Amino acid sequence: MPATDTDADRTPVGxxxxxxxxxxxxxxxxxxxxxxxxxxxxxxxxxxxxDSADRLARQERGIRPAYDRPAIWDSDxxxxxxxxxxxxxxxxxxxxxxxxxxxxxxxxxMVMRLHEADFxxxxxxxxxxxxxxxxxxxxxxxAAAERELGVAGADDNPFAPPREEPHPxxxxxxxxxxxxxxxxxxxxxxxxxxxxxxxxxxAYDGRNACVGYGTCQPVCPSGAKYDATVHVKRAERKGxxxxxxxxxxxxxxxxxxxxxxxxxxxxxxAHRQEADAFVIACGGVETPRLLLLSESSHYPDGLANSSGLxxxxxxDHLFAGTGGVxxxxxxxxxxxxxxxxxxxxxxxxxxxYAPFKLEFFNYAxxxxxxMALTGDxxxxxxxxxxxxxxxxxVGMGGLVEQLPRENSYVGLDASTTDDHGNPVPDVHxxxxxxxxxxxxxxxxxxxxxxxxxxxxxxxxxxxxNTGPAYHHMGTTRMGDDPxxxxxxxxxxxxxxxxxxIASSSVFPTGGAMNPTLTIAALALxxxxxxxERL
Amino acid sequence: MxxxxxxxxxxxxxxxxxxxxxxxxxxxxSEPVDVDRLRETLVAAADVIYPSEVSGTxxxxxxxxxxxxxxxxxVAGLDEAVTELDDNAMFWHDERFAAxxxxxxxxxxxxxxxxxxxxDPTGTTSERVRYYVVNDLLLALxxxxxxxxxxxxxxxxxxxxxxxxxxxxPSA
Ligand SMILES: Cc1cc2nc3c(=O)[nH]c(=O)nc-3n(C[C@H](O)[C@H](O)[C@H](O)COP(=O)(O)OP(=O)(O)OC[C@H]3O[C@@H](n4cnc5c(N)ncnc54)[C@H](O)[C@@H]3O)c2cc1C
Ligand code: SF4
Numbered sequence: 001m002p003a004t005d006t007d008a009d010r011t012p013v014g015x016x017x018x019x020x021x022x023x024x025x026x027x028x029x030x031x032x033x034x035x036x037x038x039x040x041x042x043x044x045x046x047x048x049x050x051d052s053a054d055r056l057a058r059q060e061r062g063i064r065p066a067y068d069r070p071a072i073w074d075s076d077x078x079x080x081x082x083x084x085x086x087x088x089x090x091x092x093x094x095x096x097x098x099x100x101x102x103x104x105x106x107x108x109x110m111v112m113r114l115h116e117a118d119f120x121x122x123x124x125x126x127x128x129x130x131x132x133x134x135x136x137x138x139x140x141x142x143a144a145a146e147r148e149l150g151v152a153g154a155d156d157n158p159f160a161p162p163r164e165e166p167h168p169x170x171x172x173x174x175x176x177x178x179x180x181x182x183x184x185x186x187x188x189x190x191x192x193x194x195x196x197x198x199x200x201x202x203a204y205d206g207r208n209a210c211v212g213y214g215t216c217q218p219v220c221p222s223g224a225k226y227d228a229t230v231h232v233k234r235a236e237r238k239g240x241x242x243x244x245x246x247x248x249x250x251x252x253x254x255x256x257x258x259x260x261x262x263x264x265x266x267x268x269x270a271h272r273q274e275a276d277a278f279v280i281a282c283g284g285v286e287t288p289r290l291l292l293l294s295e296s297s298h299y300p301d302g303l304a305n306s307s308g309l310x311x312x313x314x315x316d317h318l319f320a321g322t323g324g325v326x327x328x329x330x331x332x333x334x335x336x337x338x339x340x341x342x343x344x345x346x347x348x349x350x351x352x353y354a355p356f357k358l359e360f361f362n363y364a365x366x367x368x369x370x371m372a373l374t375g376d377x378x379x380x381x382x383x384x385x386x387x388x389x390x391x392x393x394v395g396m397g398g399l400v401e402q403l404p405r406e407n408s409y410v411g412l413d414a415s416t417t418d419d420h421g422n423p424v425p426d427v428h429x430x431x432x433x434x435x436x437x438x439x440x441x442x443x444x445x446x447x448x449x450x451x452x453x454x455x456x457x458x459x460x461x462x463x464x465n466t467g468p469a470y471h472h473m474g475t476t477r478m479g480d481d482p483x484x485x486x487x488x489x490x491x492x493x494x495x496x497x498x499x500x501i502a503s504s505s506v507f508p509t510g511g512a513m514n515p516t517l518t519i520a521a522l523a524l525x526x527x528x529x530x531x532e533r534l
Numbered sequence: 535m536x537x538x539x540x541x542x543x544x545x546x547x548x549x550x551x552x553x554x555x556x557x558x559x560x561x562x563x564s565e566p567v568d569v570d571r572l573r574e575t576l577v578a579a580a581d582v583i584y585p586s587e588v589s590g591t592x593x594x595x596x597x598x599x600x601x602x603x604x605x606x607x608x609v610a611g612l613d614e615a616v617t618e619l620d621d622n623a624m625f626w627h628d629e630r631f632a633a634x635x636x637x638x639x640x641x642x643x644x645x646x647x648x649x650x651x652x653x654d655p656t657g658t659t660s661e662r663v664r665y666y667v668v669n670d671l672l673l674a675l676x677x678x679x680x681x682x683x684x685x686x687x688x689x690x691x692x693x694x695x696x697x698x699x700x701x702x703x704p705s706a
Contacts, residue, residue, distance in 0.1 A: 331703070
């Protein structure tokens with residue numbers, strides 16, 4: 001699967017107004033907006049540009065046991081080397097994809113707005129910190145982000161923050177297993193509602209409606225699931241230049257401005273991309289890493305790091321889940337996305353308990369093809385096993401907020417270097433008691449629902465075996481006070497006049513909603529601030 | 535259940551290969567491979583691998599293979615795996631794999647531990663036979679609607695079966 005053209009011109013663009021680093025949704029959206037306004041934009045992306053004709057072959061990798069998750073989008077162990085030194089292991093290369101499109105190439109694609117209280121955690125819940133902006137500041141950008149990504153959703157969620165207009169597309173209809181859960185939840189007075197999906201429930205924006213491949217994570221072959229190639233290509237049509245396989249090594253700077261992004265190319269050359277403005281959109285791990293790698297005599301602890309907080313406060317959402325089997329068919333694994341959730345308990349959060357949301361799975365238990373490829377049997381024995389093991393599973397998930405903590409951070413590990421000789425990122429992930437206590441609560445509610453449903457519980461992910469949801473937040477936090485934050489409410493670094501950050505790395509707290517709609521909204525806000533300056 | 539050519543085309547659509555191809559293939563830059571031998575071997579293996587309640591496997595497997603032949607890397611790996619399978623069949627039974635009885639074919643596969651091996655396109659003989667022969671046949675069947683229906687899922691993973699089936703109850 002050759003990913004990219006080795007002979008492409010990867011020399012810098014002359015007279016660039018803006019250099020965007022990273023071609024995920026954050027970088028793609030900013031680039032699109034700025035190119036739209038007529039600016040000369042160049043996007044530098046570390047990974048390759050993948051050929052969309054290979055998506056079905058990648059899907060086959062997604063189904064076949066010979067390939068692990070990182071291999072599906074060609075993760076390279078040397079390029080993507082990392083350390084995980086925290087109290088919990090962090091599987092970084094399962095948690096990102098590198099290339100044009102970024103991690104949305106293999107994301108799930110559920111997109112919710114944060115709740116109003118998430119912006120004021122310290123004031124309302126008595127823990128964490130307040131954002132320097134409120135829900136109202138972001139509200140128009142949320143609406144714009146929903147139009148940009150193409151979100152299918154409905155107005156049936158009584159717990160969601162206020163919105164001004166319907167979602168761009170109607171929500172996906174509930175699944176058969178949702179109807180089983182609905183009865184149980186009715187009995188327990190737990191409200192279910194639709195899930196906003198960045199996935200076409202009807203044709204939208206030149207992309208087709210979802211056709212039900214059921215492999216959304218890690219590959220949507222049809223393009224019905226939004227991924228950031230949409231905005232990168234759009235930016236290119238508006239005149240932006242994309243240079244792929246061009247990892248930025250460091251940012252050359254003076255005391256107040258970035259002068260150039262130094263990037264490597266596959267031929268072993270190094271180039272300097274100069275620009276008036278720089279946007280760092282490398283995700284929540286590589287963004288602080290690039291700043292740390294760009295240290296200088298003026299910024300000995302890392303660029304834009306006068307606060308000393310670059311890399312600190314690394315957060316993810318924690319997964320809590322419970323599942324089991326019923327004695328009736330549950331019709332799982334037809335599609336690879338969720339159609340129902342419950343946000344009922346979200347705003348009960350306080351200092352003791354974190355906000356959380358509940359998810360009702362449509363893909364609980366193994367899929368028949370997956371079981372067939374991994375068994376020790378074939379012929380009639382295999383078919384008998386598939387029939388007995390597929391078909392009656394149910395499962396629930398949940399996401400839980402973790403608080404920002406100083407001892408949870410992304411640093412550099414100088415003892416290991418990547419394919420260009422740079423120290424690798426060290427993801428030092430620690431979680432904290434409030435999140436773990438909340439996971440227990442989530443598990444209890446999940447058990448109650450499954451009991452009411454009559455399920456025999458067969459698995460649980462709880463406080464002991466919880467893992468990350470692959471949402472990297474907090475490592476260049478936003479705030480008004482330059483001694484306590486890295487960027488201001490305009491997403492510009494406090495230290496440098498011409499450097500903005502578009503990423504969940506700016507989130508001061510995480511809430512418990514998947515982050516990418518908020519990333520997109522902040523990217524659009526950043527673009528507006530950059531336009532004011534250019 | 536009788537498998538058809540159409541079922542195989544549906545299976546191929548899920549794997550990004552399609553179309554028809556006839557005659558002998560010479561993938562660019564490689565030795566020409568004996569397509570008949572590949573075809574006979576896969577059809578013979580399907581008799582072991584597929585459940586007894588499916589029929590029409592020869593047409594299904596042949597059509598599926600036609601699609602696979604469009605990928606030279608896959609063809610080279612398959613050819614090598616089939617050669618090793620035949621070598622083993624010759625060693626134990628003095629005949630090519632496809633010429634053996636169904637019981638002997640199964641025995642050959644078990645002799646080289648294909649039943650317990652994890653698939654790996656670049657691994658040991660058993661891992662490669664598992665990848666190119668056994669699991670490719672299983673993938674063709676169980677990622678297709680025909681195979682899915684045997685198990686009770688008419689829109690299996692890998693098949694673009696639309697948005698109705700996930701909403702449908704079991705009795706619908
Ligand atoms: C399995 C999975 C499921 C997910 N599901 C959801 C979901 O349902 N909902 C949701 O909201 N979020 C989900 N996410 C998270 C979502 O994918 C991310 O929040 C989102 O992609 C972040 O966007 P980004 O543009 O900030 O970073 P990314 O998408 O990670 O893109 C960053 C890009 O920057 C490039 N880059 C990094 N360093 C450099 C450098 N030095 N030079 C040049 N380029 C560089 C990278 O190669 C990459 O392409 C999921 C993630 C995963 C892994
Ligand atoms: S179910 Fe829909 S969104 Fe998911 S992979 Fe299939 S077409 Fe794409």
